[in-house]
Amino acid sequence: xxxxxxxxxxxxxxxxxxxxxxxxxxxxxxxxxxxxxxxxxxxxxxxxxxxxxxxxxxxxxxxxxxxxxxxxxxxxxxxxxxxxxxxxxxxxxxxxxxxxxxxxxxxxxxxxxxxxxxxxxxxxxxxxxxxxxxxxxxxxxxxxxxxxxxxxxxxxxxxxxxxxxxxxxxxxxxxxxxxxxxxxxxxxxxxxxxxxxxxxxxxxxxxxxxxxxxxxxxxxxxxxxxxxxxxxxxxxxxxxxxxxxxxxxxxxxxxxxxxxxxxxxxx
Amino acid sequence: xxxxxxxxxxxxxxxxxxxxxxxxxxxxxxxxxxxxxxxxxxxxxxxxxxxxxxxxxxxxxxxxxxxxxxxxxxxxxxxxxxxxxxxxxxxxxxxxxxxxxxxxxxxxxxxxxxxxxxxxxxxxxxxxxxxxxxxxxxxxxxxxxxxxxxxxxxxxxxxxxxxxxxxxxxxxxxxxxxxxxxxxxxxxxxxxxxxxxxxxxxxxxxxxxxxxxxxxxxxxxxxxxxxxxxxxxxxxxxxxxxxxxxxxxxxxxxxxxxxxxxxxxxx
Amino acid sequence: xxxxxxxxxxxxxxxxxxxxxxxxxxxxxxxxxxxxxxxxxxxxxxxxxxxxxxxxxxxxxxxxxxxxxxxxxxxxxxxxxxxxxxxxxxxxxxxxxxxxxxxxxxxxxxxxxxxxxxxxxxxxxxxxxxxxxxxxxxxxxxxxxxxxxxxxxxxxxxxxxxxxxxxxxxxxxxxxxxxxxxxxxxxxxxxxxxxxxxxxxxxxxxxxxxxxxxxxxxxxxxxxxxxxxxxxxxxxxxxxxxxxxxxxxxxxxxxxxxxxxxxxxxx
Numbered sequence: 001x002x003x004x005x006x007x008x009x010x011x012x013x014x015x016x017x018x019x020x021x022x023x024x025x026x027x028x029x030x031x032x033x034x035x036x037x038x039x040x041x042x043x044x045x046x047x048x049x050x051x052x053x054x055x056x057x058x059x060x061x062x063x064x065x066x067x068x069x070x071x072x073x074x075x076x077x078x079x080x081x082x083x084x085x086x087x088x089x090x091x092x093x094x095x096x097x098x099x100x101x102x103x104x105x106x107x108x109x110x111x112x113x114x115x116x117x118x119x120x121x122x123x124x125x126x127x128x129x130x131x132x133x134x135x136x137x138x139x140x141x142x143x144x145x146x147x148x149x150x151x152x153x154x155x156x157x158x159x160x161x162x163x164x165x166x167x168x169x170x171x172x173x174x175x176x177x178x179x180x181x182x183x184x185x186x187x188x189x190x191x192x193x194x195x196x197x198x199x200x201x202x203x204x205x206x207x208x209x210x211x212x213x214x215x216x217x218x219x220x221x222x223x224x225x226x227x228x229x230x231x232x233x234x235x236x237x238x239x240x241x242x243x244x245x246x247x248x249x250x251x252x253x254x255x256x257x258x259x260x261x262x263x264x265x266x267x
Numbered sequence: 268x269x270x271x272x273x274x275x276x277x278x279x280x281x282x283x284x285x286x287x288x289x290x291x292x293x294x295x296x297x298x299x300x301x302x303x304x305x306x307x308x309x310x311x312x313x314x315x316x317x318x319x320x321x322x323x324x325x326x327x328x329x330x331x332x333x334x335x336x337x338x339x340x341x342x343x344x345x346x347x348x349x350x351x352x353x354x355x356x357x358x359x360x361x362x363x364x365x366x367x368x369x370x371x372x373x374x375x376x377x378x379x380x381x382x383x384x385x386x387x388x389x390x391x392x393x394x395x396x397x398x399x400x401x402x403x404x405x406x407x408x409x410x411x412x413x414x415x416x417x418x419x420x421x422x423x424x425x426x427x428x429x430x431x432x433x434x435x436x437x438x439x440x441x442x443x444x445x446x447x448x449x450x451x452x453x454x455x456x457x458x459x460x461x462x463x464x465x466x467x468x469x470x471x472x473x474x475x476x477x478x479x480x481x482x483x484x485x486x487x488x489x490x491x492x493x494x495x496x497x498x499x500x501x502x503x504x505x506x507x508x509x510x511x512x513x514x515x516x517x518x519x520x521x522x523x524x525x526x527x528x529x530x531x532x533x534x
Numbered sequence: 535x536x537x538x539x540x541x542x543x544x545x546x547x548x549x550x551x552x553x554x555x556x557x558x559x560x561x562x563x564x565x566x567x568x569x570x571x572x573x574x575x576x577x578x579x580x581x582x583x584x585x586x587x588x589x590x591x592x593x594x595x596x597x598x599x600x601x602x603x604x605x606x607x608x609x610x611x612x613x614x615x616x617x618x619x620x621x622x623x624x625x626x627x628x629x630x631x632x633x634x635x636x637x638x639x640x641x642x643x644x645x646x647x648x649x650x651x652x653x654x655x656x657x658x659x660x661x662x663x664x665x666x667x668x669x670x671x672x673x674x675x676x677x678x679x680x681x682x683x684x685x686x687x688x689x690x691x692x693x694x695x696x697x698x699x700x701x702x703x704x705x706x707x708x709x710x711x712x713x714x715x716x717x718x719x720x721x722x723x724x725x726x727x728x729x730x731x732x733x734x735x736x737x738x739x740x741x742x743x744x745x746x747x748x749x750x751x752x753x754x755x756x757x758x759x760x761x762x763x764x765x766x767x768x769x770x771x772x773x774x775x776x777x778x779x780x781x782x783x784x785x786x787x788x789x790x791x792x793x794x795x796x797x798x799x800x801x
Binding site: 268270272294296297298299301302313316317318319320321322456457458489490491492493502503504505510515 | 552
């Protein structure tokens with residue numbers, strides 16, 4: 001199984017699928033191609049939430065604002081899973097979760113054959129590696145090769161070399177005290193729910209009462225629908241973090257917070 | 268085969284797919300994850316239009332404004348198909364169509380193992396059932412279990428109990444008279460076509476002439492392209508109901524009608 | 535393998551999938567259902583970029599502003615691939631690329647059984663061929679039949695007749711001279727990159743310097759990220775054509791060009 005995650009929208013993910021299906025009969029599963037454009041941190045957050053629900057798989061991830069620069073391509077073995085993507089930190093939080101901290105990281109030096117070289121058998125279009133679409137030209141072939149060789153020892157083939165050094169990514173740490181907590185909006189989901197880095201435990205004992213989020217009073221509840229439609233609710237999302245929401249409305253607009261914004265909870 | 272329908276956008280559907288693929292090798296087919304947010308009636312309408320085209324399958328549906336409240340989870344056997352989703356009426360119109368009226372409805376009491384319980388085999392992340400994401404924690408596992416046990420007798424396992432009572436959903440009835448019809452906009456599709464509850468037969472004998480929709484003259488035609496680009500056309504959609512449209516334009520804006528709005532056809 | 539391409543958004547593609555899965559167990563791969571609405575030329579451009587990356591497959595394409603009119607349905611054998619869609623030119627550019635110029639084009643006269651006829655076995659909903667949704671009622675069944683019979687000789691069954699005549703589609707030719715080039719914006723991708731018909735070779739020797747696009751100075755570079763975030767860059771996209779872009783921003787807004795607009799490069 002190979003999952004695909006990107007910020008490509010359409011139609012670029014299809015090119016990656018075509019390339020992969022030239023090499024493997026693996027099941028392909030789209031995670032999303034609507035990750036916030038070039039937002040490495042928000043994508044890393046979502047991947048950490050979503051990918052652990054999958055059975056062992058190769059996860060191809062392309063959110064890559066540095067495409068065409070010197071940043072490397074990497075493949076990571078993390079527990080029963082493997083991840084393939086750019087060396088910009090996006091793979092690291094989920095890799096740590098999947099592996100319980102022990103990672104094998106490899107640099108991918110595999111390159112597509114030059115134009116013409118492969119074209120003889122008629123299977124590959126005569127396109128050189130582009131400097132704008134490494135998802136198709138570098139990462140997708142690498143994911144296919146990891147899958148075909150197997151997650152356990154994919155590095156035993158040309159094109160994979162142990163990486164001594166790679167980019168990491170840490171989510172910012174919230175500050176919790178007696179009066180509340182100060183954190184940050186990691187991302188906003190499609191419903192408009194503002195997802196913070198503040199752990200849900202902070203809110204748990206406040207359920208049933210009211211709290212302030214950036215100075216705005218709201219009900220603290222276990223579920224959105226425990227307040228009336230259109231009312232503000234601070235809750236704990238499925239990821240375990242505090243969310244600012246409006247029942248059947250948009251929390252981001254009501255609380256005036258976007259991804260990256262400061263969130264202060266108080267009571 | 269398991270189909271998936273929700274109003275989740277991204278990336279939540281992927282978590283459901285991961286959970287399902289832990290339990291089954293079934294083919295997964297996305298119906299849509301862009302159903303109008305928390306609009307149970309519009310989703311019910313679309314499911315009734317789309318799902319009957321599928322071969323026998325388990326259909327997972329999560330449009331669930333009441334998530335985290337006391338509303339039950341249900342599984343419905345309808346002909347050769349099964350449907351799994353919240354007990355809010357969303358499954359009922361399509362279930363009636365698929366079954367020709369005879370339904371078996373079961374309440375789902377299945378719950379995910381508590382955190383840690385299942386974690387020993389390393390396959391399941393240590394996340395408790397959330398009160399915000401029953402799609403992942405309740406409905407997806409239930410759909411996988413219905414599929415694995417089989418549509419014919421899935422209830423012969425723990426976690427399914429015959430439901431004595433469940434929510435239904437009726438679409439509003441239009442009024443048809445000699446001078447026209449009065450109905451309602453059920454939903455607006457992505458093209459901007461306003462889909463009403465007025466049956467197409469009302470319009471059939473007017474094809475080739477003009478009719479008024481909410482007082483605005485338009486051509487009554489069998490196909491959008493029978494009028495010039497940008498011109499108003501009242502037609503019969505693939506679902507058999509009257510649509511207000513503009514050839515290569517947006518009917519909702521031109522006729523000033525949104526989902527839920529009143530539509531009066533006259534001549 | 536059957537790929538699906540359309541401008542349908544949701545939920546119409548699911549009806550096509552259901553119809554196909556009634557007839558075949560083929561792998562289904564979505565190319566995109568977000569092609570620019572009723573824009574035959576932009577879709578033709580993208581298909582030519584994307585489909586050659588696939589292994590041999592049947593490609594179902596429904597961007598069909600003339601639905602319900604007299605335009606024919608066609609099936610094209612192009613090399614190891616087959617394409618099914620409306621006779622409006624959308625299939626031709628990619629077909630020429632896949633076949634290296636030699637095409638077999640067939641008109642599809644296959645029609646769904648009338649209501650009731652097929653309904654006896656309970657598998658097919660009693661819906662007549664609509665005049666608004668040929669994707670479901672004409673093209674999807676035809677694609678399934680091409681796949682089941684085989685790309686090599688699908689025409690040896692009822693419903694396919696060699697077409698003497700069919701629509702073609704040519705992209706506009708740019709003008710290149712010593713001072714630059716004049717071309718056209720073929721389409722804008724989801725990132726806001728303006729994709730022109732000007733060949734990348736024109737720009738290659740300018741990399742590292744500055745050029746003017748519609749009178750606006752910008753850096754000519756191999757990769758978006760070779761300029762600072764928010765800066766203008768004229769580059770060569772993965773398709774080999776000149777793109778007007780902004781690193782992590784929108785080129786269409788910055789350069790004031792939409793699909794169909796004139797693009798003048800100069801130096």
